[in-house]
Amino acid sequence: MSSFWDTFAGIYDLSQMVFNHSVNEQMCKALENEIPKGAIVLDCAAGTGMLSTAAAKNAKKVLCTDLSKKMLIQAMKKSSRLGIHNIAFAKRNITALKDPDNSYDVVIAGNVMHLLDDPEKAFSELVRVTKKGGKIILPTYVTKESGFFFKLCISVYKLLGYGGREMNTEEYLNFIAENAEKNGCYEYSTRLLLGNIPAGFAVIKK
Numbered sequence: 142m143s144s145f146w147d148t149f150a151g152i153y154d155l156s157q158m159v160f161n162h163s164v165n166e167q168m169c170k171a172l173e174n175e176i177p178k179g180a181i182v183l184d185c186a187a188g189t190g191m192l193s194t195a196a197a198k199n200a201k202k203v204l205c206t207d208l209s210k211k212m213l214i215q216a217m218k219k220s221s222r223l224g225i226h227n228i229a230f231a232k233r234n235i236t237a238l239k240d241p242d243n244s245y246d247v248v249i250a251g252n253v254m255h256l257l258d259d260p261e262k263a264f265s266e267l268v269r270v271t272k273k274g275g276k277i278i279l280p281t282y283v284t285k286e287s288g289f290f291f292k293l294c295i296s297v298y299k300l301l302g303y304g305g306r307e308m309n310t311e312e313y314l315n316f317i318a319e320n321a322e323k324n325g326c327y328e329y330s331t332r333l334l335l336g337n338i339p340a341g342f343a344v345i346k347k
């Protein structure tokens with residue numbers, strides 16, 4: 142999976158800007174509003190760091206992680222360019238995090254759950270490393286609800302090795318509800334961010 146992202150790393154931000162700028166902007170704003178001042182944050186599958194840099198505005202420290210080294214290099218360059226200095230970077234597999242239990246105030250995993258072979262395992266890892274009283278934030282594109290042109294683009298990505306599963310809003314909400322409750326988290330909220338490729342935005346309290 143990471144080889145597709147390694148290949149795509151150099152043009153990821155450009156494609157996001159062209160295809161889904163409005164949804165990504167809403168996502169960053171919604172995320173920023175969820176980060177308490179001084180929080181210690183883990184961003185998993187952070188890609189080129191879009192959500193890490195948004196979180197860094199309020200956070201004390203953000204650890205920006207991904208399986209793809211090339212995506213992480215792009216994230217590093219972006220945070221330097223933006224003059225953000227409270228982000229550190231590390232390679233991590235979201236399904237086998239190296240962090241001890243109860244390490245972070247906020248754990249983010251944006252736009253990755255639909256890419257994983259074992260999203261349930263990743264979900265329980267995210268809950269495990271979140272402090273009691275902390276939150277897990279899981280924005281995810283609901284690609285089944287994008288327009289014809291964007292579905293066509295996703296089909297082209299698939300020819301190039303993109304392995305994402307399509308989800309609609311109902312499937313996303315079911316995934317969040319089932320996994321939150323299975324992991325003992327009964328307080329969660331979701332909302333929908335509308336645009337070319339809409340996204341669900343779930344916040345789960347541990």
Ligand SMILES: C[S@@+](CC[C@H](N)C(=O)[O-])C[C@H]1O[C@@H](n2cnc3c(N)ncnc32)[C@H](O)[C@@H]1O
Pocket residue numbers: 142143146185186187188189190191192206207208209212233234235236250251252253256257
């Ligand atoms: C669609 S991008 C999302 C990037 C970022 N979270 C965002 O919203 O802009 C998906 C990212 O998930 C990463 N990824 C895929 N499988 C992973 C895994 N098992 N562990 C960590 N990262 C993974 C990819 O390398 C890629 O950077």
